[in-house]
Amino acid sequence: MIISIGYVLLLFFKSWTDRRRRNMLSQAIKKGLGQGSLYIQRLGEGAMSRSRATEIARSALVNYRQNVSEAPLLEWGDLMLTNVSPMQTIYLGSWTDYYHPSAEPPGQDDVTVLIEASRPSDLGKFLQHEFQVPPESKIHLMSLGTMEAWHSGTPFGILVTCSPESLVTLAIGLVDNTLTLEEDLEVHSIMTVQTEGRAGSLFMNPEIDVTEAPANNYNQSSIQMLPDERPMKDKILASFIRKNQDQVSDMWSNESLASTTDIAKLDMLSELASVDGDNVVDGSFLETGSGEGLSEFEAVETSSVQSCPMGDSQKLEPLGKPPNVLIYTGKIDSVRKFDRVKKVLEQCLDVEKYVIYHLKHEDIDREPWIDNTILLVLATKKKYQDSHAAFMQYFMSGGRILGFGSGFDTELLGQTMVRPENWITQLNYGGWTDVSLISGSYVYDVNDVRLEGSHVASIGIDKDNHVSMAKVTLERKDVVSCAILSQVLLDKEADDLGVTPEIFNTLKKSNSDRFEILTDLLTNLGIDCNTRAMPVQTPAVLLATSEDVKAKFFNSIKHRLSSGVLKYGGQSLLFTEDTTAVVENSLLPVLMAGRKYGESFSLSVYKKSLGAKVLGNTVFFMEVVPTTMTILDGLLFSVPDDIGLIVVARQQTSGKGRGGNAWLSPIGCAMFSLHVRIPQNSNLGQAVSYLQHITSLAVVNSVCNMEGYEDTDLRLKWPNDIYYGHHMKLGGVIVKSTIMDGIVHATIGCGFNVDNSNPTICINDIVDMVNKEQGTQRPMFTTEQLIARTVTEIEALIGQFQKEGVDSFRKMYYDKWLHSDRVVRLESENDLEVTVRGLDDFGYLLVETDGGEKISVQPDGNSFDMMRNLICLKQR
Structure with a gap:
């Protein structure tokens, strides 16, 4: 009885202490906001010297000044909260955006917080502590606010937008050592900051010195020039300066992941139309089955008007x-x-x-x-x-x-x-x-x-x-x-x-x-109104090329699971053998056994067609998913090098393409997101933009390298589209990348029409057409077969690129692409006429003016409109 009373009193005292600490911290934070930056650190073992704090801030590109208030706002146990004035500024030129397609706009009182972390010096001790902290006591950073941007290296920096109340929770998690990032990173400081510029991509533009941290600059990375060609560069970029004074992005990205369904930046297509899982012509705002470019219809004559029973009205064909x-x-x-x-x-x-x-x-x-x-x-x-x-x-x-x-x-x-x-x-x-x-x-x-x-x-x-x-x-x-x-x-x-x-x-x-x-x-009006109910998202099924591979994958992530759940941002994965599990909110079940949701995927066909040694050996298959591009986000840094993750979907409901374009993803379209690792100091690591070109060529090779299909007229359109001939788009590619510990972790999103005749054309349509014309009986393809063959080609092309360099790859790429020596206009203030020469060393489009000046155009949002012989430059 006495022990029980003592236990209750102890709980009451702890609760009272926690509430008091929270109230005091809340009042101190409220007082300190608006008076510069709030700097929160843990004293004792976790204390950080002033010089170390300065070093960290500078390495993260913070405009750090050592004007720290003499008296701290609050000291409570191991916690100290201090004002640093003026408000510290982060220049986002070398930071990378987080992808959050459905993030809420910031609230009126929300603050921007810099969380800095590093790899623990004693990993074993760190992991032991992680296991000792009860799951219900852990404070997950990604549940307290919106991740805005990250900065790799030491320290690892994350910018979070959160409410003042969430900032209090973050501070408590820091001092109690219960704040977790899920990636074996140890948080050592929290600071409120302000930002300038815009986070963008991963690879530094060699012409820009980010140490200058310009407060106002336009995005120079959208058009890169050769070193000796600055005069023409100035002319081409003149029209951008006035429009983009408030934007800073010193790095490039394969993908601009917008979160709206606005018209966004139209990816104008070439004199070729297009097809991506669902398709479009001239370059619509749409991206389909494959993702990358815009899906298109082949241009056809407007259909005739038919009589309609509705009196004088007329019914128009599509x-x-x-x-x-x-x-x-x-x-x-x-x-x-x-x-x-x-x-x-x-x-x-x-x-x-x-x-x-x-x-x-x-x-x-x-x-x-x-x-x-x-x-x-x-x-x-x-x-x-x-x-x-x-x-x-x-x-x-x-x-x-x-x-x-x-x-x-x-x-x-x-x-x-x-x-x-x-x-x-x-x-x-x-x-x-x-x-x-x-x-x-x-x-x-x-x-x-x-x-x-x-x-x-x-x-x-x-x-x-x-x-x-x-x-x-x-x-x-x-x-x-x-x-x-x-x-x-x-x-x-x-x-x-x-x-x-x-x-x-x-x-x-x-x-x-x-x-x-x-x-x-x-x-x-010619619109198809055969409505279908939007399918409901299904759990994932974990498949692998062997049971050993499957076991190795699971063992590599076990330490991160809490009751079978791996938490990461807005998408948590529940690894379970319960085949009755269903998707609830942001919790996605991953079925370890049973095939309840995987019957439409033939693992045997996939394995038979997969020749890759690593890539694609561990499969997350989903019947229905909003988008495959986010499923692997929480796993990229946790699995060993011989585990190749791939997400395959039968159908997508909210597919994403380049530049925020929507992406139609019907059944019959091959859709996957593939994880690849590229050493940053390798041939491909220095030109990661080539990944999208490698993937596009891999799709073409997956068909054309098969006996009997060599003459299939599949082509490539810059920057990332797969075409049938010159007019019908069959697919596209999108790539997003992250750097960690010298390794580029890329997620390649790819989709191409295999067996879906609507709304445009698919590969099996082409096979059927040729069979009828030539009297042959070539077999039709399956999505499993071509996904596996594409992954195999990707691994082979990456290996060849790393060994032989860019010149060897460009020869193969040019053999399939549509643009060599085409004369086009470069859409700018002066609409310059240029000739397409190829790809430069970074994978950008290389064009030449009549005067012999060469210009490199980055693929981020810029595209061909070949119907008008025009290279459309994305407005920043």
Whole structure:
């Protein structure tokens, strides 16, 4: 009894002490914020000298000054909190962005914190301590804020945005030695900082001295020049200086991982169209099956108009355009409005065939969207004359427009105000009668045709016989333009209005009719509305080329598991033999036994086709996953050198491509993310940009190196696309890299169309076509077979590159690429005409001016638009 009472008192005292310490620390941090940087350290064994702190800060590129307040803000046991003034500044030129596709914007009171860590001097002692700390007592850094950027070397630096309350928790974890980074790194200091510039890529531009840490600079890494060619460089970059004074990025990256589905930076494609797991032409904003470039359709003539049972209306066959649907919602509250309209459209059209993007007002004249859009949805009543010219240009080029009470309507048709805004109408449309829907203020005058030569038809009327919907068509030679204008606001939900319960119920009763009508309108505009439910993410199945490899992998990560869970950022992995486990929030089960979720992947076919010694010998297979690119993030530095990790997906729901492009990933597309290690001081380590070229060539070789398939017309388009001939894209590549202890850890994301004929073309389509033409019976490919063969080729090409250098690889690459000696324009202020000469030593595109000056163009966001003989430079 006495022991129990003593135990309770002890717990009470500990709880009281912890609360008191937290309150005192919270008050000290609140007091110190805004008075320079807060510097938090552990005294005693973990204490750090002032000179050591200065050395660490300088090595992390912090503008460190030794103006430390004389009296610390707080001393409590082994913890000391001090002010360092002024606020310390980190220049982000040599830092690398974290990839967090769904990060929340920082809160008003959030602070930026520099966490510095290093490899423990006594790893055994460190690991022993890690095991002794109960899992429930560990404080995981990545659960307390948003990882913004990292800096390799000693010390290892991480920038985190977090709340002041989370900063208190970090400080407690530091002093209690319970703060963990999951990567055998020991935290030794915490400091609040401010940042300048922009974190970017991994490899230093040799022309820039980062020690100068310029406060304002433009991104010079997007176009690199040979050392003796500065005059031309100045001309080409002149237009960038004015636009990018606030951006600093002294390093390059294969990938700019944006997190939005905006139009982002359009990857204009060449005179070749394209195909990536789902595809596109001219260069849409879309990236598909394979990821990297934009997916494309082969350009085809606009299809003929067919009669439709809907009276005077006409049903148009699908266009041969990229499967991009753009939504324009004006200037005010546009993001919220876009999300609302997108949600409605996703319930009607085939989400596996189309990608929906936000056309922002500022992008109308800046981004080349007109030739890359299959449908433009206008959902704002505001009239912005500066946008109407572009919308008219799109319409006249054969575009399809769907307007919901749009201010653009008056460019095509007269209208009259009859009611106040957002009133309830009873619509009669086709076979639907008296459907209660939300309407705008106007009705149309079908006799007041504003565009000469156009045909206007009434397709929907209200109970007072006012025209509420009209269809405007314009036929000119081989071009058919079509716009459906609607004052019935089919994009609005019942709960978008502050209505009475009676009206709300009335609108809800008509909701199914609303979607049926919208679906019919989209169909008559040539949009495929065979909707499919979005598949649910499934667990991963751990497979390997042998049981020994599988056991070795698991043994290498056991020390990091807590109750079977490996925590890392937003994605935690649960290694389990429970085949009934399901995905919950950010916890992804990895099934160690059983094939409940892996039946569609043939391990035997994969193993038979895999000739690599290391790469791809350990497989995470997933039936459905948002994206394969993040699954391996928490494992890269933990597995031994003879374990080659690969993630293979049957289907992706939120695939990511280069520059933030969306990436359609249907069943039948080969999709994988592969981990490779490259010594930084090796041939390839000094030119890591070549990894994307190696992977692209590996995909081509996986087919063309097979007996009977040597003449398959597969080609390469810079920077990272796989083509059939000159017009159809079959795949693409995306690479993100991290450096740790002199090793470049790269995750290669690759996807290419193998057995998915829609929406464009696949490799098996080509095989079937040749079989019919030549009377042959060549077997079709499987995704497992070509993924394994591609991984084998990647390992072989890397080995050859390391042994023989860049010249040997370039000879093989040029044999398959599409650009040699092509004369193109370099899109800049002066639109210089240049000739493509090849790849430079870093893997950048090498072009030459008429005057003989050579220019190297980095692949990060820059691309070919061969339909216009143009190299499009990414706007920074």
